[in-house]
């Protein structure tokens with residue numbers, strides 16, 4: 463039989479067992495030790511030889527390796543600091559931690575792909591590198607794996623295993639099960655984080671003229687930042703500026719000396735990615751200055767925008783169209799969310815695609831929600847799309 467055929471009932475049951483076992487033992491970014499151990503056990507049991515890469519990540523290679531073609535498949539591993547409220551029998555057993563983004567499903571789907579590929583290794587003329595990546599949610603895991611030589615074969619001391627193309631997927635609860643989305647170009651935004659400290663001069667709440675109020679200046683900075691998106695940047699160039707946290711002052715009758723703002727910036731275009739830090743820093747400083755305060759900005763970068771390669775996207779779209787249970791292949795979805803698969807896609811032609819996991823006819827919870835659930839019927843579909851894309855790559 464060809465290795466890209468739909469998963470049978472036994473394979474599907476095993477896939478779901480893996481997913482549930484991972485779901486009840488979630489771990490946060492870059493400390494996925496138990497997850498790494500579990501994956502290592504399952505992969506070794508299949509006859510693979512997984513190697514730690516990027517700290518708590520794992521990589522292994524399979525295939526005949528005769529053609530020199532090397533394709534990487536990636537699954538992320540980390541969970542979130544969320545208290546689960548799904549009521550599922552296999553809900554998180556770790557208080558305050560939950561696989562609320564579906565990375566448990568990604569690992570299980572890649573395990574199912576691994577099992578199928580290793581069982582038909584003689585049909586793989588080149589090499590498939592399986593990458594289990596830690597720390598996606600904090601945006602550091604992909605870079606750590608790249609530094610450990612994941613893309614250039616150095617992770618296993620074999621430069622001939624330099625990766626030529628990469629595929630990754632995300633289950634997506636706002637798409638119904640049976641929909642797959644594969645879109646070329648920039649599909650997910652760059653993720654930045656800013657922390658602004660507004661400083662004034664505190665004093666008596668009844669004698670404001672003797673103070674310089676950091677809360678009033680901070681409020682003005684929040685308002686001013688909204689004009690970046692609404693007045694300063696081309697409306698056709700997507701951007702988000704969100705202030706997610708504002709903290710200032712201690713009590714009702716004291717004028718605050720400092721006010722701290724934290725927020726995030728999302729952009730697609732390289733031009734805005736370059737310009738935004740200076741624009742935001744300067745706008746905050748000048749606005750605070752108008753209130754005789756100062757504003758200092760610390761600007762941090764998490765992930766760059768994720769650009770999908772057109773050829774790899776067509777490969778996934780063909781794979782999805784042929785997979786059992788796929789009723790629609792979306793070619794348009796883009797979002798301002800971020801994804802550190804972008805660092806792989808920056809280096810090698812890649813496709814990151816979405817697999818609908820929203821139960822048909824039911825309202826789905828968003829990712830990162832304490833009530834987030836995955837329709838497990840989506841999982842064999844995801845694995846089959848991946849398998850068909852592998853076959854397409856080697857065809």
Ligand SMILES: [Zn+2]
Pocket residue numbers: 563599829830
């Ligand atoms: Zn997430």
Ligand SMILES: [Zn+2]
Pocket residue numbers: 563564565598632
């Ligand atoms: Zn995620």
